Amino acid sequence: xxxxxxxxxxxxxxxxxxxxxxxxxxxxxxxxxxxxxxxxxxxxxxxxxxxxxxxxxxxxxxxxxxxxxxxxxxxxxxxxxxxxxxxxxxxxxxxxxxxxxxxxxxxxxxxxxxxxxxxxxxxxxxxxxxxxxxxxxxxxxxxxxxxxxxxxxxxxxxxxxxxxxxxxxxxxxxxxxxxxxxxxxxxxxxxxxxxxxxxxxxxxxxxxxxxxxxxxxxxxxxxxxxxxxxxxxxxxxxxxxxxxxxxxxxxxxxxxxxxxxxxxxxxxxxxxxxxxxxxxxxxxxxxxxxxxxxxxxxxxxxxxxxxxxxxxxxxxxxxxxxxxxxxxxxxxxxxxxxxxxxxxxxxxxxxxxxxxx
Numbered sequence: 070x071x072x073x074x075x076x077x078x079x080x081x082x083x084x085x086x087x088x089x090x091x092x093x094x095x096x097x098x099x100x101x102x103x104x105x106x107x108x109x110x111x112x113x114x115x116x117x118x119x120x121x122x123x124x125x126x127x128x129x130x131x132x133x134x135x136x137x138x139x140x141x142x143x144x145x146x147x148x149x150x151x152x153x154x155x156x157x158x159x160x161x162x163x164x165x166x167x168x169x170x171x172x173x174x175x176x177x178x179x180x181x182x183x184x185x186x187x188x189x190x191x192x193x194x195x196x197x198x199x200x201x202x203x204x205x206x207x208x209x210x211x212x213x214x215x216x217x218x219x220x221x222x223x224x225x226x227x228x229x230x231x232x233x234x235x236x237x238x239x240x241x242x243x244x245x246x247x248x249x250x251x252x253x254x255x256x257x258x259x260x261x262x263x264x265x266x267x268x269x270x271x272x273x274x275x276x277x278x279x280x281x282x283x284x285x286x287x288x289x290x291x292x293x294x295x296x297x298x299x300x301x302x303x304x305x306x307x308x309x310x311x312x313x314x315x316x317x318x319x320x321x322x323x324x325x326x327x328x329x330x331x332x333x334x335x336x337x338x339x340x341x342x343x344x345x346x347x348x349x350x351x352x353x354x355x356x357x358x359x360x361x362x363x364x365x366x367x368x369x370x371x372x373x374x375x376x377x378x379x380x381x382x383x384x385x386x387x388x389x390x391x392x393x394x395x396x397x398x399x400x401x402x403x404x405x406x407x408x409x410x411x412x413x414x415x416x417x418x419x420x421x422x423x424x425x426x
Contacts (some may be wrong), residue, residue: 075318080159085143097209111280111374122386125200131156135207153208198400205230215256227265238270245272289366318366362406
């Protein structure tokens with residue numbers, strides 16, 4: 070079954086981790102044997118393995134943070150200008166992959182429909198579709214730059230990541246929008262940019278949805294009712310997103326799936342399986358009253374590898390294991406198709422109406 074993954078840090082893995090994503094996962098792992106950093110030689114994502122798992126479309130991020138203190142190598146840069154330059158390099162990487170025929174950049178309904186048609190016709194050779202999204206808006210140096218980023222192909226923006234961004238408070242940093250936040254949201258709405266609420270602090274979530282009238286999504290989020298952490302969505306937040314027509318992509322980062330209090334570097338991934346992923350999907354469906362607002366936003370290789378994934382996942386191709394699990398819980402074939410691809414297709418087709426250039 071065609072699968073759309075709404076959150077993959079492909080360009081960060083290529084440029085920040087020096088991974089050749091045109092090679093298979095086992096081949097990439099072999100290049101990292103002996104490396105001791107977290108996530109090395111345990112990666113799960115590559116373009117061939119996406120194809121093997123029928124992951125025919127994804128949201129591929131550009132990701133860099135402005136941080137005067139430095140911080141995480143390859144992610145945190147001492148100035149926002151440096152972070153902006155890094156994301157331009159990541160965007161150039163996607164453009165190169167497109168020129169080589171590996172991917173097809175998607176920015177409107179015709180390109181989306183063309184990608185789906187090509188994938189249905191010949192999945193062995195069709196390019197993988199990629200919608201460019203930005204995780205943390207530090208690289209957008211001014212709200213006035215939003216039209217330029219739109220012309221560059223950016224279609225969705227999550228204004229925050231961990232901590233405080235230039236525009237709002239994010240994960241682990243309670244607070245709301247910062248002074249430039251409302252202007253960023255207005256500029257995004259004016260061009261038709263999608264707002265990704267992932268990583269907003271609770272106050273910032275409320276303020277952003279109160280100001281932003283465009284299409285909203287949660288690219289990679291799980292449920293706070295099942296795993297109690299501010300990074301997760303509360304039930305009222307989920308209901309708010311459903312009322313706005315949003316789709317929520319469930320993430321596979323193990324600490325977001327384990328209710329027992331995950332300790333990085335200590336807790337074994339044997340405590341988490343695809344059944345836990347299905348629990349979060351089911352919780353969203355129960356709140357929504359249907360299966361139309363949940364999908365998959367795996368966040369695989371988002372700074373970790375198999376050691377921080379469900380134990381029954383080896384590569385991204387294993388996402389297909391969710392289909393029989395959901396079927397066993399009573400979900401219909403049409404419901405499962407919605408979770409795998411139909412809900413995201415509907416969302417983007419609606420978001421990319423006549424106003425999209």
